[in-house]
Amino acid sequence: MKTRRDFLKASGALALGALLKPYHSEAAKVPNNVGIQLYTVRKEMLADAVGTLKQLAKLGYKELESARSDKGHYYGLSATEIKKVTRDLGMNLRSGHVHIDKDWQKTVDKAAESGQQYLICSSLPSQGQTVSNYQRVADTFSKAAEACKKANLVFGYHNHEYEFAKADGKILYEILLDQTDPNLVKMELDLGWVIVTGHDPVKYFEKYPGRFPLWHLKDMHKTKEESTEFGKGRINIARMFQNAQKSGMKYFFVEQEEYAGAPMASVKHNIDYLKKLNF
Numbered sequence: 001m002k003t004r005r006d007f008l009k010a011s012g013a014l015a016l017g018a019l020l021k022p023y024h025s026e027a028a029k030v031p032n033n034v035g036i037q038l039y040t041v042r043k044e045m046l047a048d049a050v051g052t053l054k055q056l057a058k059l060g061y062k063e064l065e066s067a068r069s070d071k072g073h074y075y076g077l078s079a080t081e082i083k084k085v086t087r088d089l090g091m092n093l094r095s096g097h098v099h100i101d102k103d104w105q106k107t108v109d110k111a112a113e114s115g116q117q118y119l120i121c122s123s124l125p126s127q128g129q130t131v132s133n134y135q136r137v138a139d140t141f142s143k144a145a146e147a148c149k150k151a152n153l154v155f156g157y158h159n160h161e162y163e164f165a166k167a168d169g170k171i172l173y174e175i176l177l178d179q180t181d182p183n184l185v186k187m188e189l190d191l192g193w194v195i196v197t198g199h200d201p202v203k204y205f206e207k208y209p210g211r212f213p214l215w216h217l218k219d220m221h222k223t224k225e226e227s228t229e230f231g232k233g234r235i236n237i238a239r240m241f242q243n244a245q246k247s248g249m250k251y252f253f254v255e256q257e258e259y260a261g262a263p264m265a266s267v268k269h270n271i272d273y274l275k276k277l278n279f
Helices: 038-047 049-059 079-088 104-114 131-150 172-178 191-196 201-207 237-242 263-277
Strands: 035-037 063-067 092-098 118-121 154-158 185-190 214-217 251-254
Touching: 035 038, 038 049, 038 063, 038 263, 049 079, 049 263, 063 251, 079 092, 079 104, 092 104, 092 251, 104 118, 104 131, 118 131, 118 185, 131 154, 131 172, 131 185, 172 185, 185 191, 191 201, 191 214, 201 237, 214 237, 237 263, 251 263
Parallel strands: 035 063, 035 251, 063 092, 092 118, 118 154, 154 185, 185 214, 214 251
Antiparallel strands: none
């Protein structure tokens, strides 16, 4: 199965001009329950899951999204253990990144046991940049979502950049949106990857209102296809929050995959940046 790094393909697309305007903090209204995708501190979680969670809690992170790792979905902790640890720290394990595979029902059951609300497919379950493949994937998502619904979970899909390629004149990502039930299949929009492709996340909020209850809040380097600390890249974060209601956003998760220094320093920088937007 490919990793996030495998999907770093050169698109050659420039970010939209509107997204490159100077940041404005007025009326940004960043929610206080700041979340983080734990892939951001993946090495730290594998080395010391509980200790890392304590550090994140001290910084002010409230909502968590796990990601598949070498030690399983919960970094060596059981579903019940991570549920207890996070709640004792005043945090919520809200979501988790997983793959759709032969163990799907087991994944669903463990997610329910952990107390999380969302279960997010982190990459396409089958490869192929064709309309027919995306139609098959839409069907797979619908079936996966039914299993989640029975377990009182919400199914969703997290995009990268490749879904915004065109085939037969159609944007492939929109096939997933158009051919799945919006009440059953939700989307976690990775704002950084959308902008890298030259698209505007707000346009998707407007075209598919309420379809994106989860965000990956990620700033992207101005000249490279890699993430960076908030305020140093090309995303207008304040503008995203100004349009959050259109999105239907309920939770957002800070994510950074590359760093100029220590990951935890970037994690602190990013939450401090968000706090300043409300002033």
